[in-house]
Amino acid sequence: QVQLVQSGAEVKKPGASVKVSCKASGYTFTSYGISWVRQAPGQGLEWMGWISAYNGNTNYAQKLQGRVTMTTDTSTSTAYMELRSLRSDDTAVYYCARDDRESSSWLDYWGQGTLVTVSS
């Protein structure tokens, strides 16, 4: 069965960086992409960006350009999302989700979420 298992909760200080991992299993990793979506406490869903596990192409939300990097390691079927220069409003649950390999599409399987707390 398809599973996406994310790394554990993080607490970071403002200005620091965080790197969240998302390990995929149950399907051919390079046949799909991964999108990252975040959800601030009590708020809705915010799309952060997409990476193709097939060819490494990426597209990021404009508001995060320059602060976010998404990568994949096909040898371990793991996707990573790094967010730098953290601010208090980056506090959120971060989700990875399986996506199309050519472009962003519907998200059919989701990770369990990783809570990132940014606090001094």
Place this chain on the structure above:
Amino acid sequence: EIVMTQSPATLSVSPGERATLSCRASQSVSSNLAWYQQKPGQAPRLLIYGASTRATGIPARFSGSGSGTEFTLTISSLQSEDFAVYYCQQYNNWPPDTFGQGTKVEIK
């Protein structure tokens, strides 16, 4: 950026009744729209993609319709497990994908 607007913000429905949720796009997204269900403390779950295709394992009481800028998610007979927040997402004009702000379906 396409803005997705969901209505109502909260829908109070009795178990067994029909629920109709709306999602409007600020410009046409063709049929490139998905619906998700999210329960407290859980990740979202895909219900509908392509505006009207049910995802694997989704009960037939969930149905989606619409195209262009107006979309509807209908739950024909609400079960206790259906009380949750529902989000629409457009993936036609990206980046970025955009989500609606959500509709909370609560017990009346």
